[in-house]
């Protein structure tokens with residue numbers, strides 16, 4: 238069996254490649270990546286992670302998925318059985334200013350992947366987002382609830398879902414953090430070295446989701462070729478404020494340093510609107526009898542332990558005088574941050590979940 242992972246250099250893509258290759262992802266829960274989530278999975282053709290399953294990762298600049306001919310040539314050469322399509326332009330606020338680029342990277346590129354995979358009979362698993370919802374639901378969103386994206390990013394990702402249609406699997410997830418890449422956990426750990434309060438948005442609710450737990454669940458969907466939409470998040474929910482407190486506590490810092498602010502108080506406001514409550518009920522997964530992903534706090538503890546004080550993107554000097562006003566995609570470049578640090582995400586580099 239052969240699996241292609243797009244976006245393989247991204248934070249989720251890197252863990253997907255590890256898990257599908259039979260390697261334990263950093264911050265994983267043990268059991269050669271996946272534990273209960275991967276237990277009892279019958280892999281096609283007798284190949285399983287680390288045992289004959291071939292994994293090929295691709296990303297920019299090697300392959301630009303907006304190039305239809307290049308995607309077709311790549312897929313026809315590789316002839317995969319499955320494609321996990323994790324590539325996306327995830328700079329949520331930048332998408333607002335460049336809708337054409339957002340729809341090219343997130344929707345048209347998905348059309349190309351679906352078309353090329355379809356010609357080879359390969360199953361596509363497309364990674365989508367809670368941003369397809371408007372965040373006004375008083376209860377967690379079901380897979381069958383109608384999407385209503387509020388941002389260009391959300392609309393472009395929803396358009397990608399429409400490209401997959403009933404020909405593959407759509408996995409919606411949220412607030413993604415992993416060992417690799419920039420994310421909320423690393424941002425908070427970095428800001429922990431600065432004096433003064435840290436301010437995080439307390440009126441946006443969601444479920445932090447950790448790639449070390451998400452990747453094995455996606456691998457299971459790949460193995461079983463389960464069609465349709467699945468919400469896949471770690472269990473439990475919080476706010477960005479609660480998340481920041483938990484990160485500090487997990488790293489042995491004073492959680493009381495975090496203060497809640499309202500989204501309306503972000504200065505300047507973020508260009509892209511965020512859903513106020515985008516907790517995803519993992520109903521399709523749960524009702525299929527599949528084991529729930531670990532509680533997000535448990536997964537956070539594992540990631541913080543894996544990162545230590547010198548994990549990628551965490552170490553470095555404190556940011557003197559910074560108060561981080563943050564929301565999704567806003568934690569790094571919050572209202573009052575000091576610009577110009579080399580390892581700090583710049584406004585144009587802010588990705589989803591930071």
Ligand SMILES: NC(=O)c1ccc[n+]([C@@H]2O[C@H](COP(=O)([O-])OP(=O)(O)OC[C@H]3O[C@@H](n4cnc5c(N)ncnc54)[C@H](OP(=O)(O)O)[C@@H]3O)[C@@H](O)[C@H]2O)c1
Nearest residue numbers: 244247248249297301302323324325327366410413589590
């Ligand atoms: N991060 C979150 O909080 C979050 C939440 C919900 C859903 N998701 C979804 O989960 C998936 C993985 O997210 P992630 O956090 O791992 O994102 P990521 O770290 O930004 O990785 C995405 C990768 O896709 C690449 N890419 C962008 N445009 C491409 C193109 N035209 N052709 C080929 N590759 C391209 C990116 O390259 P460059 O870096 O060079 O652009 C990057 O390496 C995405 O589909 C995202 O929409 C993420």
